[in-house]
Each structure stands twice: as structure tokens, then as C-alpha cells.
Amino acid sequence: MKKTLMIASSLALVASLAACKKAEQPVAAMAATTDHAMDKMAASAAPKTGTGEGKVISVNAATGAISIQHGPIKQLGWPGMTMGFTAKPDLLKGIAVGDKVAFEIKGTGENYEVTSIHKE
Ligand SMILES: [Cu+2]
Known part of the structure; x- marks a missing residue:
């Protein structure tokens, strides 16, 4: 006071x-x-969302971790890069290393979660 x-x-x-x-x-x-x-x-x-496409570099459905070599993500002003995301473990079932994927992410700063992903 x-x-x-x-x-x-x-x-x-x-x-x-x-x-x-x-x-x-x-x-x-x-x-x-x-x-x-x-x-x-x-x-x-305020969390931001973005959509991207890329190739799966590593994936662990048990821990809910995925690394994607992705192209530019316009909504976030990101260039293409390889980076790790978190994800709900269920979301990553059926996703394998080398898969080409389209995905949506949501998060802040450097912490983004994959909220949807599917093979192209
Ligand atoms: Cu990135």
C-alpha cells in the first residue's frame, strides 16, 4: 500500500x-x-497460431515431442528452420520420421505446441 x-x-x-x-x-x-x-x-x-509444412526429423509419441524441418511460417514471421515442438501424444500416433506433414501450432516465445498435424 x-x-x-x-x-x-x-x-x-x-x-x-x-x-x-x-x-x-x-x-x-x-x-x-x-x-x-x-x-x-x-x-x-497472448498465444499466437501459425500453419506450416515440413518434414519430420524426429518424433516421440510417448513423450509428445516432435522436431520438424519446416518452411517459412508467415503468421509468425518465421523463416524455414528445424525446431522442436510439444504435442499431445495422441496427435503424434502414426507420424513417423521422414513424413511430409502440414501442421498447426500455437504458443508464445519459443514454446509452441502442435495442435494439429497430418501427412501430406
Ligand atoms: Cu521454427
């Missing part, structure tokens, strides 16, 4: 100092910091 009040009052102080000096720099710096923090929050909070 006290901490919040202190932060609020120091922010008010910064704002009033800035207004006093008509200096735009501190205000701009504060805005930039806030935007950055919000970008980070949005990136970790």
Missing part, C-alpha cells in the same frame, strides 16, 4: 518537474519504458 503511494507520488513529481521545465525528455523516456513493458506483457500473454 505505502509502496504504491510512493511510486504514484514520485511519478507525479517527475511529471510535475517535467511540466515545470518544459523538458520533454523525461516524459518521452517514461513513455518508452511503459511501451516496452506492455509489449513484453502482450507477447507472453
Whole structure:
């Protein structure tokens, strides 16, 4: 409670100092910091989805892990690469190394889960 009040009052102080000096720099710096923090929050909070095609490099239906050498995934702005995904074990039954597959993924950051996959 006290901490919040202190932060609020120091922010008010910064704002009033800035207004006093008509200096735009501190205000701009504060805005930039806030935007950055919000970008980070949005990136970790909202899962993204994408669709891709590729070749299965490794697959483990028991643990729900698959590695796919995939082409570009436009929705996520990814270039082609080989990478690992998690998946519900049931989804990977019947998928074998070397299979050409089309798949959908969902996730954030570097952690994406295959939500659907089928052989082409
Ligand atoms: Cu990738």
C-alpha cells in the first residue's frame, strides 16, 4: 500500500518537474519504458497460431515431442528452420520420421505446441 503511494507520488513529481521545465525528455523516456513493458506483457500473454509444412526429423509419441524441418511460417514471421515442438501424444500416433506433414501450432516465445498435424 505505502509502496504504491510512493511510486504514484514520485511519478507525479517527475511529471510535475517535467511540466515545470518544459523538458520533454523525461516524459518521452517514461513513455518508452511503459511501451516496452506492455509489449513484453502482450507477447507472453497472448498465444499466437501459425500453419506450416515440413518434414519430420524426429518424433516421440510417448513423450509428445516432435522436431520438424519446416518452411517459412508467415503468421509468425518465421523463416524455414528445424525446431522442436510439444504435442499431445495422441496427435503424434502414426507420424513417423521422414513424413511430409502440414501442421498447426500455437504458443508464445519459443514454446509452441502442435495442435494439429497430418501427412501430406
Ligand atoms: Cu521454427
